[in-house]
Amino acid sequence: MTRPTEKEIGAIASAAGVPVEKEVAARIANSIGPAFDGFAAIAGTLPFDLEPSTFVLVQTEKVAR
Amino acid sequence: MSSEPALMSLTAVAGAIADKRISSREVTQSCLDRIAKWQPHLNAFMIVEAGEALKAADAADVALAKGGRRGPLHGVPLAHKDMYYEAGKVVTCGSRIRRDFVATTTSTALQRLKDAGTIRLGSLQMAEFAYGPTGHNAHFGPVHNPFALDHITGGSSSGSGSAVAARLTFAALGSDTGGSIRMPAHFCGVTGLKTTVGRVSRAGAMPLSQSLDTVGPLARTVEDCAVLLGLMAGADPADPTAVAGVVPDYAGATSESMKGLTIGVPSAFYVDDLDAEVASALDATIATLKREGATIVQVDLPDQRQLTGASQLVLAVEAAAFHKRWMIERPQDYGPQVLMRLQNGLAISGVTYLEALRWRGPALAAHIAATANVDAVIAPVSPVPAPTIAESDVGNAPDAEAVIQRLTRFTRPINYLGLPSLSIPSGFTRSGLPVGLQLIGRSFDEATLLRIGAAFQRATDFHEKVPHLP
Numbered sequence: 001m002t003r004p005t006e007k008e009i010g011a012i013a014s015a016a017g018v019p020v021e022k023e024v025a026a027r028i029a030n031s032i033g034p035a036f037d038g039f040a041a042i043a044g045t046l047p048f049d050l051e052p053s054t055f056v057l058v059q060t061e062k063v064a065r
Numbered sequence: 066m067s068s069e070p071a072l073m074s075l076t077a078v079a080g081a082i083a084d085k086r087i088s089s090r091e092v093t094q095s096c097l098d099r100i101a102k103w104q105p106h107l108n109a110f111m112i113v114e115a116g117e118a119l120k121a122a123d124a125a126d127v128a129l130a131k132g133g134r135r136g137p138l139h140g141v142p143l144a145h146k147d148m149y150y151e152a153g154k155v156v157t158c159g160s161r162i163r164r165d166f167v168a169t170t171t172s173t174a175l176q177r178l179k180d181a182g183t184i185r186l187g188s189l190q191m192a193e194f195a196y197g198p199t200g201h202n203a204h205f206g207p208v209h210n211p212f213a214l215d216h217i218t219g220g221s222s223s224g225s226g227s228a229v230a231a232r233l234t235f236a237a238l239g240s241d242t243g244g245s246i247r248m249p250a251h252f253c254g255v256t257g258l259k260t261t262v263g264r265v266s267r268a269g270a271m272p273l274s275q276s277l278d279t280v281g282p283l284a285r286t287v288e289d290c291a292v293l294l295g296l297m298a299g300a301d302p303a304d305p306t307a308v309a310g311v312v313p314d315y316a317g318a319t320s321e322s323m324k325g326l327t328i329g330v331p332s333a334f335y336v337d338d339l340d341a342e343v344a345s346a347l348d349a350t351i352a353t354l355k356r357e358g359a360t361i362v363q364v365d366l367p368d369q370r371q372l373t374g375a376s377q378l379v380l381a382v383e384a385a386a387f388h389k390r391w392m393i394e395r396p397q398d399y400g401p402q403v404l405m406r407l408q409n410g411l412a413i414s415g416v417t418y419l420e421a422l423r424w425r426g427p428a429l430a431a432h433i434a435a436t437a438n439v440d441a442v443i444a445p446v447s448p449v450p451a452p453t454i455a456e457s458d459v460g461n462a463p464d465a466e467a468v469i470q471r472l473t474r475f476t477r478p479i480n481y482l483g484l485p486s487l488s489i490p491s492g493f494t495r496s497g498l499p500v501g502l503q504l505i506g507r508s509f510d511e512a513t514l515l516r517i518g519a520a521f522q523r524a525t526d527f528h529e530k531v532p533h534l535p
Contacts, residue, residue, distance in 0.1 A: 004412050004413075008412075009411065009412040012411065012412060012413075012414060013408075013411035013412070016385075016389070016411050017389065017393065018385075018389060018392050018393055018408075018411055020408060020411065024408060025412075027405065027408075028408055028409055028411065028412045029412065031405065031409055032377070032381065032409045032412045032413070034374070034377075034470060035373075035374045035377035035378050035381070036374065036378075036417075037374065038370045038371055038372075038373050038374020038375070038377070039371060039374035039375050039378060039417075039420075039421060040374075041368070041371060042371055042375065042420070042424050043417065043420055044420075046420060046423050046424060046427075050423050050424075050426070050427070051423060052419070052422040052423050052425065052426075053426075054423070054425070054426025054427070055422075055425040055426040055429060055483070056263075056426075057426065058426045058427075058429045058430045058433070059261075059262070059263070059429060059483060059508045059509075060308075060508075
């Protein structure tokens with residue numbers, strides 16, 4: 001997963017219904033970039049049948065022990 | 066008993082009121098006297114309700130005289146972060162947008178403390194919409210650190226950290242989504258408990274991120290935090306994410322020693338690039354834990370940078386979604402830093418957000434496997450002690466997020482995993498700034514953290530240091 005570019009951020013913000021100016025998109029790209037970098041090794045690697053509620057299962061399984 | 070009642074701990078003052086060794090009015094007046102002295106220097110309170118507090122204290126004294134003790138904290142005055150709804154009260158959430166918002170309901174956590182007999186001193190300052198780790202607030206001004214007035218308190222529970230440290234309130238509710246309880250506790254020299262996701266109801270607490278938000282106390286001692294958690298924890302029909310089941314005896318856990326427990330020290334990440342005085346406090350704390358009977362082992366944790374990244378992606382999207390309407394209609398009413406952070410959420414696609422949420426279960430499972438042989442992990446809350454207000458006033462600087470990411474480097478991974486973490490005062494720098502360390506526990510095992518923390522506080526006196534005005 002790569003950091004989103006200024007252009008991509010402009011498009012996705014518009015699609016979200018909150019359009020931003022070019023310089024704001026550039027600032028966002030710089031600011032959120034490290035989060036994308038950190039998650040890059042995970043993105044695109046998750047198994048098909050994994051859903052967010054797995055977290056609660058793992059959390060409560062620990063309680064039951 | 067202290068000659069100044071406000072200097073007592075929460076549990077001590079509650080006991081003194083119950084035994085009629087002191088009245089709620091005397092206690093409340095003592096807090097109000099300290100607030101009058103400190104508030105001009107700290108800016109810790111959003112609003113002080115002196116008249117109403119004294120009236121409530123008198124009512125509590127009359128009730129107690131008639132045998133009507135309301136609960137274990139009967140007549141104890143408290144103030145909380147200004148994001149906990151209380152019906153009929155203005156709850157600003159530290160913002161201009163909600164400057165005149167009057168709550169129509171009362172948050173479950175707050176109601177449970179009221180049911181225990183507490184009375185209201187007013188409300189406490191906070192970062193705007195709880196979205197900032199320093200204690201700056203563009204609308205209401207920065208909150209100041211009682212141990213060094215030109216230094217930050219940490220945020221977002223800035224007023225809670227400052228007011229508890231200065232002994233203006235016996236304890237305060239905070240909230241922790243990325244470190245907002247632990248950082249003010251660390252920077253201000255108080256005890257703070259970030260609870261497990263699901264441990265305390267969030268009903269009536271201002272949302273920032275539904276996946277990461279947690280409610281918890283800041284107080285002067287671990288024992289005080291344990292009492293407050295015991296009162297607040299448990300199922301709540303108003304919040305389906307609050308976990309049902311028996312609430313453990315948290316206060317009881319604080320009387321046990323740490324003998325027989327094993328505490329892990331991370332081999333990397335949490336021990337990298339530390340300020341020398343933070344590193345020194347960590348070493349000294351580990352030595353104390355050993356002396357008190359704990360076994361210390363090294364633990365190899367999974368890559369924490371991945372957890373940090375996932376945490377930031379989830380938080381950014383959820384915060385932007387909560388704020389979307391105001392971002393469209395009232396962008397000019399946000400402080401510039403907060404608007405910047407909210408806009409970050411616009412850069413993340415739905416697929417990326419859901420990937421970050423889907424990984425949460427496996428990430429927690431990997432952490433559990435890595436820490437299977439320890440009861441808790443000890444780590445710094447932040448790599449540095451409190452920076453000055455001036456040097457951390459990042460405004461619109463392009464590296465704003467880099468500064469913030471350094472402060473929150475050791476807290477965000479724990480929010481992503483939903484784990485409990487107890488921040489305890491663990492030393493002071495040569496210049497007198499507090500240093501805190503966090504004990505990170507297993508899901509829903511706050512009791513073990515409280516046990517270790519209380520034993521540590523019986524062996525040390527960092528939590529007893531009271532700041533003085535210059």
